[in-house]
Amino acid sequence: MTGIRAWGIDVGSSTTKIVGVEAGGTMCLHLLEDSEPRAEEQIVRMLQRAAAASGDQRVRPLVATGYGRKLVQQADRVVTEITCHARGAYRALGHGGTLVDVGGQDSKVIKLGPQGEVLDFAMNDKCAAGTGRFLENTCRRLGVDLERLGEVALAARDEATLSSTCTVFAESEIVSLLAHGVGVEPILKGLHRALVQRLVAMIHTVGLTPPLMLSGGVARNPAVARLLEAETGETVVVPPHPQLLGAFGAALVALESVGERPGKP
Amino acid sequence: MQPDVNVAPLPSIPRRRDLARAHHERGGLVAAVLPIHYPRALLRAFGILPMEVWGPPNVDAARAASRLQPYVCSIVRNALSFLESGGLQIADLLIVPHACDSLQGLGSVLLDFVHPAQPVLPLYLPRNPAPEGTAFLADEFRALHQRLAEVTQRTPSESELMQAILDEEVADDLLRRVHEQRPTLPLTTFDFYHLVRAREFLPLDSFVSLARAILAMPAVKSPPKIPIVLSGIVPEPMDMLRAVDELGASVIADDLACCGRRLYPAGRSRDPFMRLAESLLGGSPDSTRGSPIQDRLDHLLGLAHSTGSRGVVFHDVKFCEPELFDLPVLRRGLRDAGLPSITVEVDLNDAVSHQARTRLEAFLEMIA
Numbered sequence: 001m002t003g004i005r006a007w008g009i010d011v012g013s014s015t016t017k018i019v020g021v022e023a024g025g026t027m028c029l030h031l032l033e034d035s036e037p038r039a040e041e042q043i044v045r046m047l048q049r050a051a052a053a054s055g056d057q058r059v060r061p062l063v064a065t066g067y068g069r070k071l072v073q074q075a076d077r078v079v080t081e082i083t084c085h086a087r088g089a090y091r092a093l094g095h096g097g098t099l100v101d102v103g104g105q106d107s108k109v110i111k112l113g114p115q116g117e118v119l120d121f122a123m124n125d126k127c128a129a130g131t132g133r134f135l136e137n138t139c140r141r142l143g144v145d146l147e148r149l150g151e152v153a154l155a156a157r158d159e160a161t162l163s164s165t166c167t168v169f170a171e172s173e174i175v176s177l178l179a180h181g182v183g184v185e186p187i188l189k190g191l192h193r194a195l196v197q198r199l200v201a202m203i204h205t206v207g208l209t210p211p212l213m214l215s216g217g218v219a220r221n222p223a224v225a226r227l228l229e230a231e232t233g234e235t236v237v238v239p240p241h242p243q244l245l246g247a248f249g250a251a252l253v254a255l256e257s258v259g260e261r262p263g264k265p
Numbered sequence: 266m267q268p269d270v271n272v273a274p275l276p277s278i279p280r281r282r283d284l285a286r287a288h289h290e291r292g293g294l295v296a297a298v299l300p301i302h303y304p305r306a307l308l309r310a311f312g313i314l315p316m317e318v319w320g321p322p323n324v325d326a327a328r329a330a331s332r333l334q335p336y337v338c339s340i341v342r343n344a345l346s347f348l349e350s351g352g353l354q355i356a357d358l359l360i361v362p363h364a365c366d367s368l369q370g371l372g373s374v375l376l377d378f379v380h381p382a383q384p385v386l387p388l389y390l391p392r393n394p395a396p397e398g399t400a401f402l403a404d405e406f407r408a409l410h411q412r413l414a415e416v417t418q419r420t421p422s423e424s425e426l427m428q429a430i431l432d433e434e435v436a437d438d439l440l441r442r443v444h445e446q447r448p449t450l451p452l453t454t455f456d457f458y459h460l461v462r463a464r465e466f467l468p469l470d471s472f473v474s475l476a477r478a479i480l481a482m483p484a485v486k487s488p489p490k491i492p493i494v495l496s497g498i499v500p501e502p503m504d505m506l507r508a509v510d511e512l513g514a515s516v517i518a519d520d521l522a523c524c525g526r527r528l529y530p531a532g533r534s535r536d537p538f539m540r541l542a543e544s545l546l547g548g549s550p551d552s553t554r555g556s557p558i559q560d561r562l563d564h565l566l567g568l569a570h571s572t573g574s575r576g577v578v579f580h581d582v583k584f585c586e587p588e589l590f591d592l593p594v595l596r597r598g599l600r601d602a603g604l605p606s607i608t609v610e611v612d613l614n615d616a617v618s619h620q621a622r623t624r625l626e627a628f629l630e631m632i633a
Binding site: 080118 | 619631
């Protein structure tokens with residue numbers, strides 16, 4: 001494959017992603033792996049994979065983002081996830097609005113202007129509630145496959161009320177609900193509701209400017225989008241490859257660094 | 266990114282312990298003074314060296330756990346822990362201004378339960394800046410004068426007191442000029458605060474010399490940096506300031522309780538106590554003095570506009586009630602005025618977290 005003009009790498013807490021873009025900013029290659037403890041070794045290996053897959057032995061220019069961005073020694077520049085997700089969302093969807101990014105380790109609400117510029121943002125970076133880790137931990141406890149989590153929650157006719165959004169206390173509460181004979185589906189729906197309500201509180205801190213967009217690995221969970229719509233009354237737009245948006249945005253920043261402007265979606 | 270403006274050797278700052286020892290050897294007393302506002306000149310008139318206690322950071326705060334509620338901020342918690350671990354043994358007296366409920370509570374805890382070896386002198390600050398507040402504060406200073414006379418067994422004459430006030434007014438004016446001159450000073454943000462915060466413990470002459478040395482530094486035209494205003498109580502942990510430098514930003518003005526809110530103008534009255542009160546209440550709006558939020562908002566906007574700052578970083582200590590009550594209104598007002606802001610919440614005992622740094626970094630990317 002030739003024609004890749006710029007690269008982005010997003011070293012997240014759950015997954016590590018690499019995206020290559022061609023002229024105009026179209027995504028033309030991506031790699032995704034679960035993040036490993038030895039991040040630097042994994043980065044080298046993934047960049048080698050990217051080089052082999054693209055035929056671009058240099059994998060440059062490269063912009064790094066994500067919580068492990070500073071570990072990417074090969075990067076020409078490091079940029080935060082806020083900027084990269086905003087850049088990626090605007091290129092993918094072509095409009096501003098309010099972007100909710102639910103990652104493995106934190107969640108963010110980013111207010112985008114009409115040209116995709118970041119106007120304001122809020123981050124939940126102190127507590128696992130409202131993050132992918134919140135869902136991961138609890139689905140493990142309930143013995144439900146992570147990929148089916150949203151589907152199972154949406155199938156519930158009833159909904160259990162979880163009074164705590166603290167991951168640790170929620171787990172205790174789930175054990176208690178199970179012991180009282182409450183089914184897995186209602187618990188899962190209640191769990192998603194708790195997560196979404198946490199996100200909605202963050203949305204209110206920056207103000208909701210429609211349309212509402214959702215990115216990050218959790219955006220692949222249909223229950224989150226559905227409940228977010230129910231809680232806000234707004235349609236939720238999920239861009240293609242929501243999990244790759246950070247790496248995509250990083251690649252777009254790299255593209256701009258060589259004087260090329262990303263086109264419209 | 267490396268800071269690039271540190272082109273001048275920094276004046277050295279003596280250690281607190283050495284200063285206290287030297288002052289004792291000259292027959293003077295040392296006062297440990299808790300935040301925020303107090304009449305420095307009044308203490309100097311009694312030959313007392315004030316040493317402010319803003320925490321300090323990184324002490325074992327567990328010692329205070331048995332006496333303070335869990336929601337008390339780390340400035341107060343650390344101060345009590347520091348005292349109980351013997352860190353304030355160099356002090357001959359403790360002065361506790363009632364800046365907030367937590368500090369007022371600390372004053373009561375010290376007097377009623379801890380009973381430290383040193384006398385504890387509370388200082389009540391008015392929440393009303395009107396003339397009645399000035400008169401009240403002048404009376405408070407008269408009462409403090411009386412207590413200091415009992416502690417030191419000496420009473421300065423009125424002319425000695427007035428001279429101490431005039432000398433401090435010179436130092437205050439120099440400090441204000443240092444703040445005004447900061448855009449052209451060859452100092453990183455970290456180094457700037459390292460130097461100006463020496464006002465918290467240096468003897469008058471030493472500080473005046475230091476301020477004059479700073480003002481005499483060759484002006485530099487720094488490469489473009491992202492100018493920001495810093496607001497909050499105290500710039501601790503100081504590593505946050507290193508992060509500001511490394512991320513290509515520069516604090517161009519501040520609304521910090523320990524710095525920018527203490528650029529006191531000279532008083533006007535000939536009565537020394539009224540003059541002290543006028544000066545202290547003439548500082549910029551402050552949540553701990555009960556200033557209206559609109560005044561604080563106007564002040565922040567004025568600072569940002571006059572310095573060309575692109576945003577405001579609220580660097581707040583967890584559980585700081587006076588600051589946190591004002592915060593939502595201030596941020597909304599700034600947003601309405603088109604000035605972005607961000608909050609970074611810190612604890613004096615914690616290192617700057619990766620998350621806090623990311624938050625700051627993203628904010629700087631946003632306003633760059």
